[in-house]
Amino acid sequence: MRLTALFHPIAAFAAPPAIRIAIVTAATLCLAACGSTGTAPARPGDSTSAPLATSTPAPIRIGIALGGGAAKGFAHIGVIKMLEANGFAPAVVSGTSAGSVVGALYASGMNAFEMQEKAVALDEAKIRDLQLSSGGLVLGQKLEDYVNEQVRRKPLEQMVKPFVVVATRLEDGERTVFARGNTGQAVRASSSVPGVFQPVTIGKYHFVDGGIVSPVPVDAARQLGADIVIAVDISNKARGQTPGNMLGALNQSIAIMGQKLGQAELARADVIIRPQVLDIGAADFSQRANAIVEGEKAALAVMPQIRERVAQLQAERSKAAVQAQQKATEVQHQACLDNRSRLQKLAGLAKLDGSCPAPK
Numbered sequence: 001m002r003l004t005a006l007f008h009p010i011a012a013f014a015a016p017p018a019i020r021i022a023i024v025t026a027a028t029l030c031l032a033a034c035g036s037t038g039t040a041p042a043r044p045g046d047s048t049s050a051p052l053a054t055s056t057p058a059p060i061r062i063g064i065a066l067g068g069g070a071a072k073g074f075a076h077i078g079v080i081k082m083l084e085a086n087g088f089a090p091a092v093v094s095g096t097s098a099g100s101v102v103g104a105l106y107a108s109g110m111n112a113f114e115m116q117e118k119a120v121a122l123d124e125a126k127i128r129d130l131q132l133s134s135g136g137l138v139l140g141q142k143l144e145d146y147v148n149e150q151v152r153r154k155p156l157e158q159m160v161k162p163f164v165v166v167a168t169r170l171e172d173g174e175r176t177v178f179a180r181g182n183t184g185q186a187v188r189a190s191s192s193v194p195g196v197f198q199p200v201t202i203g204k205y206h207f208v209d210g211g212i213v214s215p216v217p218v219d220a221a222r223q224l225g226a227d228i229v230i231a232v233d234i235s236n237k238a239r240g241q242t243p244g245n246m247l248g249a250l251n252q253s254i255a256i257m258g259q260k261l262g263q264a265e266l267a268r269a270d271v272i273i274r275p276q277v278l279d280i281g282a283a284d285f286s287q288r289a290n291a292i293v294e295g296e297k298a299a300l301a302v303m304p305q306i307r308e309r310v311a312q313l314q315a316e317r318s319k320a321a322v323q324a325q326q327k328a329t330e331v332q333h334q335a336c337l338d339n340r341s342r343l344q345k346l347a348g349l350a351k352l353d354g355s356c357p358a359p360k
Contacts, residue, residue, distance in 0.1 A: 057317030060310060063226025064090035065269065066099025067216035067262075068209065069234035070193075070282035071291070073098025074119055075275035078295025079232050081112035086303055088310070090230070092162040094177075094220035096210035099232070100165045100190040101147060104183055107163030108151035118150065119288050138197045140188045148184035156183050162224045165190045166210035166217045170199050175213040177220050211235065215262035218269045228309055231269035232295075234277055235262065270309050273298045329359040 064083070066076045076099055083089060095103030105115050129142040156163060157180045165178040165186040178186035189200040189207035199206040214220070221229045266272055275298040280287045336356035340348065347353040 057314065057321045060313055060317075061091040061225055061227045062088055062310075063092040063094065063221035063224060063229045064103075065216050065218045065221040065229055065231045066093070066095040066103045067231070067233050067235055068097025068099055068191075068211035069236065069277070070098055071284050071287065072234040072275075072277040072280050072282070073102055074288040074291035075234050075277050075295035075298070076102040076232055077112055077115045077119055078292040078297075079273055079275065079299040080106060080295075081116070081292075082296050082299035082303070083230070083306075084112055086306075088230075088306055090161070092221060092224040092226050094164050094166065094217040094224065095187075095190065096166045096214055096217045097191045097193075098234070099217070100187045100210070101143075103163055103165070104147050104159075104187050105150055107159040107161040108154060108183075109160040110150075116292060119292065122285070122288075124285050140192055140197045140200065143191060144182075144184035144188040146184070147187045148182070151183050154183060156180050156186060159183070164217070164220050164224060166214045166220055167192075167200075167207040168210055168212040170206040170208050173213065175210075176207065177217075177223070213261060214265060215259075216266055216269075218265045222268070227313060228270045228306075229268070230271045230273060230306065231266055232273045232275070233262075233266060234275055236278065236282075271302055271306050273302055326359070333359050 062083075064080070066073075069075075080090070080102075090106075093103045093107045095101070102115065105118065106112075110118070127143045127146050129139045130137055151159070156165070156178060163179075165183075167176050167178065167186070167189040168174070169176050178189070185200065185202065188197075189202060190210040191197065192200055192208045194208050194212075197208070199208050201207075210217070215235045216231045216233050218229050218231050273295075275291070275294040277291050277294050280291055333356060337348075340353070340355060344353050344355060348356075
């Protein structure tokens with residue numbers, strides 16, 4: 001139907017101004033709706049429109065960095081027990097020395113209670129193989145075999161939780177992070193206290209205790225993708241006392257060597273847990289139950305700090321997600337406006353085109 005059949009041109013222009021505006025507007029809308037051959041604008045509900053960003057933030061990945069400390073390492077079990085009980089089970093794990101032993105068991109799928117049962121039942125003879133050698137008194141093969149048995153011989157890359165082990169390359173002192181291969185061998189390398197354990201040969205290099213270069217492997221946990229890193233520091237501190245035996249002296253020497261590096265790395269953690277285990281001897285396995293309890297107490301003491309850090313990060317992510325969604329909505333709205341036909345744009349100037357509603 002032609003426009004002349006609806007509006008007589010002479011009558012239209014003879015009409016008062018208000019009526020003329022209404023007639024022209026109606027004609028414009030009619031052309032926009034009926035006579036336009038332009039591309040229909042994309043609307044928020046159309047299948048051709050770009051998907052909007054979701055306002056649901058990504059889940060927070062908690063990482064735990066388990067430090068070295070020989071028999072003090074049983075405290076790690078108590079820490080993990082309290083984290084699990086309060087809904088903060090670590091998603092990724094890194095370990096140095098004694099921390100690598102507990103970390104391997106945890107990453108393999110054991111929970112804290114299962115690890116505690118293993119600790120209580122552990123016979124020192126299963127992990128200690130004395131052998132006189134210029135490289136050290138303990139061979140370390142029994143420790144390697146024990147760990148591999150507990151993790152059902154899974155290599156590092158097949159653990160239930162992402163897990164890495166830190167050791168020190170003897171040839172040049174380079175920090176080495178093991179993420180693939182023989183789990184027991186990596187733990188053995190990380191736990192090889194110089195002068196006590198014989199260095200471990202892997203490939204063309206030899207490896208010793210990771211505590212020399214990374215007493216608490218915070219950076220390794222971050223590299224695994226942890227959003228929040230909880231560091232567990234059980235390392236010896238020089239307190240003006242002379243250690244009572246050779247192993248204690250060696251452990252304290254390693255702690256002193258790694259003290260500066262350890263402080264710098266600990267500063268990059270979100271939360272630091274320090275179980276009160278300094279009085280437990282490096283080889284005193286009889287104190288394992290006390291060490292576990294001290295780990296529990298130390299973890300409970302910092303639980304408010306962990307909750308606060310998690311809540312803070314969740315708030316930041318929620319805000320970022322909302323902003324991203326608003327930006328996506330604005331981009332989509334602008335694309336809808338740009339895709340309108342010429343007549344629809346003209347109608348829009350008169351605020352009579354509702355094809356692209358403004359975002360709220």
